[in-house]
Amino acid sequence: MKPTLIVRMCVGAAASILLIGIMCSFQVRQNESVVLTRLGNPIRVLQDPGLYLKWPWPIENVNRYDARLDFFETRLAEALTRDKRNVIVPVFVSWKISDPKRFLESLGSTENARAKLDSLVTSAKNTALGRFDYDQLVSTNRENVKLDEIEEQILNLVVPQAQESFGVAIQQVGIKRLALPEANTEFVLERMRAERQQFAARFRADGRKEADEIRARTDAERTVLLAEARQFAEETRGKAEAEAARIYAAAHSKDPDFYRFLRELETLRKVVDEKTTLILDGKAPPFQHLWTQEEDGHGN
Secondary structure, eight states: OOHHHHHHHHHHHHHHHHHHHHHTEEEEOTTEEEEEEETTEEEEEEOSOEEEEOOOTTTEEEEEEEOSOEEEEOOOOEEEOTTOOEEEOOEEEEEEESOHHHHHHHTOSHHHHHHHHHHHHHHHHHHHHTTSOGGGTSOSSGGGOOHHHHHHHHHHHHHHHHHHHHOEEEEEEEEOOOBOOHHHHHHHHHHHHHHHHHHHHHHHHHHHHHHHHHHHHHHHHHHHHHHHHHHHHHHHHHHHHHHHHHHHHHHHHHOHHHHHHHHHHHHHHHHOOTTOOOOOOTTSTTTHHHHHHHHHTOOO
């Protein structure tokens, strides 16, 4: 036998063995799950990475599914709140395949899974929104907003059914945004204006109350300060009058006649002027001084 023929036969045998190996084996990657079917019926679920053997196609077939989290957003659709207000609330969903065999039997592909889950989550969202009023979705008061409770109710509604029916584990459901039909826009704006006016009125009332309190404290402090000032003035005036009386007494004790004379002149200065006409006893003090001046020829 010629060497060339032997080489060809060896290469052919190796190729055949390689082809049989490829047809009878498959690899499971780290980020995927595999369902092995025989004549269309699932027989094994493989989730550990590695190399596995199988019968060649079409006897056995490998169905691969991504084991990582997947995300999608529900379609835009109107829903009714408990107080009959129309809202548009798109929801995002994170999910992954938890039971590959059930997933294969019920859905078969990721595209079908998203369509089924969209319907499931939309139905749960409508049910949850129907338990809440509109002002629990949109409000300037954060305590009134119940978005977290709505998300929790949606999650509680979809998790058991998705797991049981589709082999899908829904990890998270979240409200992405809140939109309104055009007919509701004016109503929302009016409601926001009314709420803002209520806040403004409350702030004005608080401001007036605080201003009245400050004014009352100021008036009380002013009254106390004025009383203290008057008391200080009276004390100072009393001390001054006492000092003046002491000085007058000291002066009077030194020369009583002179002091009496000055007092009589002061009285005349206050009582008598150019237009004063008096009919009095001229000898009575202090008018005796006038007579003395006329008799001496020194007065008018």
